[in-house]
Amino acid sequence: MFRVLFFVVLFSYVQSMAQINHPKASPFSEVEQEVGLSKITVKYSRPATKGRKIFGGLVPFGRIWRVGANESTKIKVDSDMKVIGNTLPKGTYALYAFPEKEFWQVVFHTNTEHWGDGRKNYNPKEDLFRISVMPQELPYHQENFLITFDSITHNTANMKLIWANTMATVPFEVDTHDQMKKEIVKQLAENPTAQTYYEAARYLQEQGVDYTIALDYLNKALELGGDTYYSHRVKSLVEEKLGDYGSAVKSAEKSLKIADSLGKDEFVRMNQKNIDAWKQLVKQK
Structure with a gap:
């Protein structure tokens, strides 16, 4: 009985070893x-x-x-x-x-x-x-x-x-906006940094919602992190949506100046285009 069992186990082992990975x-x-x-x-x-x-x-x-x-x-x-x-x-x-x-x-x-x-x-x-x-x-x-x-x-x-x-x-x-609202509340409640406020504001600006809240977040981002071309850039876009073209021009000019000093040519061009357009809107008011 032992010999039979031994050969059964041995045969199974040989069979498993003989399989080809193809x-x-x-x-x-x-x-x-x-x-x-x-x-x-x-x-x-x-x-x-x-x-x-x-x-x-x-x-x-x-x-x-x-x-x-x-x-x-x-x-x-x-x-x-x-x-x-x-x-x-x-x-x-x-x-x-x-x-x-x-x-x-x-x-x-x-x-x-x-x-x-x-x-x-x-x-x-x-x-x-x-x-x-x-x-x-x-x-x-x-x-x-x-x-x-x-x-x-x-x-x-x-x-x-x-x-x-x-x-x-x-x-x-998927309801990403609902997820993001919860994520923003969570992150801002824990230990928010300038980047936290900036990213929250940029999301609201990109989604075209809650511009007043976004502007508040951007002001806090600038207060905590100092002047950055990207915070002033997004702030100008938010102010434009709020109809404050004069403030939008000033924010865009700040963004342009910082971007130029850093060699960010694309942001220089984008800001200059907006400045020209918004100055015309200021004149029409």
Whole structure:
């Protein structure tokens, strides 16, 4: 009995040692995309067309597809998001699709344990939700299946599923402004520096909101950190939005002078352009 057990163990060991590590026909890939303060991470495999008809062929219409190859594609969001009106809570999901000629159903699935598409083990009741998207025909050929992101703002990003000459787009939304308001309150309550106040003000200016608060933050940044070309630059833009063109000109002139001394030619040009425009507005008042 001992000899039999010994040979069974030895055979298993030899078998495991004999395995060859070979290149994958559908290599693994991972894409991470920041959206504001949030991040979307997708892990998937990238099959090639190899001259085959893909949608309606290798990937039959109406049947579940793992959105790639090998194990199921996984998508992780590190904060709550929206996808065409559906709430996608923070977490990891399996990503599936049911391609059709005229539309696709894209599925965010809560069970991440299935290999591939799960086939008979796949249970629609475990779907978090499904969305319908319209596939788009491309004027070029994409050999290896590709998942990428485009049209990225602080609050939105489009995930693109591209293979052969077809692309399906899945839009994501996140409330970055709400996150930023909480972050600003937190940072300003702890031990704010000139840079803290400047970054808070710049964010408000870029978003076009709360200009009066932004101006207060910039004054505190200048008080704590002294004159900087970037603080005076943003202050001039805020003052312009508040309709105070005279103050905007003075702030831009200060920014220009400091930028010129530091060799920041781009800021010299941008400030001079604004000074010329705002001086005209001052005359019209």
